[in-house]
Amino acid sequence: MNEYNNAIIDTGALAHNYRYLRQRVPSATVMAMVKSDAYGHSMVETARVLSSNDCRSFGVAELSEGVVLRESGCAGEIIIFMGFDERDRAYLHSHGLTPLVFDRDDLGRIADLQVQAQATIPIYLKFDCGMSRLGFKPHAAAALFSDCKNMNLAVQGIVSHYPSSDDRTTDNSELTAQRFEEITKAAGFTDSMRASLCNSGGILYQRHSHGDMVRAGISLYGYYPDGADGRKQDPDNGLRPAMKFVTRILQVKQVAAGTGVSYGHTYVTDRDTRLAVLPVGYSDGYPRSLSNRGEVLIHGCRAPIRGRICMNMCMVDITGIDGVEAGAEVVLMGEQGNDIIDADEIGGWSDTISYELLCTIGNSNARSFV
């Protein structure tokens, strides 16, 4: 991390996106997925902002994240999506964390913990309805509900995950939803349990049923799960990107035509060129695959990246942008003047998706909150 680079988080955008999603699915609880430090936006700050907008459910991947979130003062339900190590199970009780259970042996471990702690440890059951990731098979549902009842386990609900909810044209989501629906009809599923199937793609594009609780991740941070197409097709343009990534120019230099730039001289200037050296490289989460491909904003104009991105630096071409000096603000992601470079555009240049860029940029740089 250096003192020039800053990921600026717009807390107003987080609140706006949360309220927008609530209004898109008025019948369901909107859980905020704040895993991976809220996709780089800071789990603790994001949960604080959303709590003050009446969000009461938060999802994290790991138990250790849940512990940090609870100790930050978060009062809502905290659901742990990747289960727990047996040695850590006491935290479920001490910190009021709710695990997703996908393993039969864990049912027994929770039952033991309930006896030890003299308390109820709420759980959700995770089913695999087509993602081939975590979860019990749907056909096991009736037997599981019955086991949970016999063990006095407090099943709050069931969770599954769409593999392709960002694709509006596939039949696959219908099939996933049918399998999930079957579970809610299995003997033992009660009306007081909550069913949760939708991630952002499910919220925005799978309109048949949203269930009782939806899990908003990328949309909360202002991006559409299908990228720029999704934004174009949303008549409301309802989601506002919450992260901006800025730096300052370290040095400006003039080089002659025919000069090689950066490692390997993969770029050679074809005219007299003014270059700006930026203190941003792949160790700051700025992908090396942007070499000779990406652009940044300086004085509201686009400056193309020249040559390879280094570990801590890169060079951009500022020929023709007047009056640019060392110290000038550079927007790598976000708005400047009348232009905007968002994570989808950067993802297009570097063969990745907004999700990955937000995580790596947000988690590799100093952050501030506005």
Ligand SMILES: *Cc1c(COP(=O)(O)O)cnc(C)c1O
């Ligand atoms: C990360 C995650 C989500 C959120 O997905 P988005 O596409 O970012 O909305 C929802 N459910 C589960 C199980 C997840 O792991």
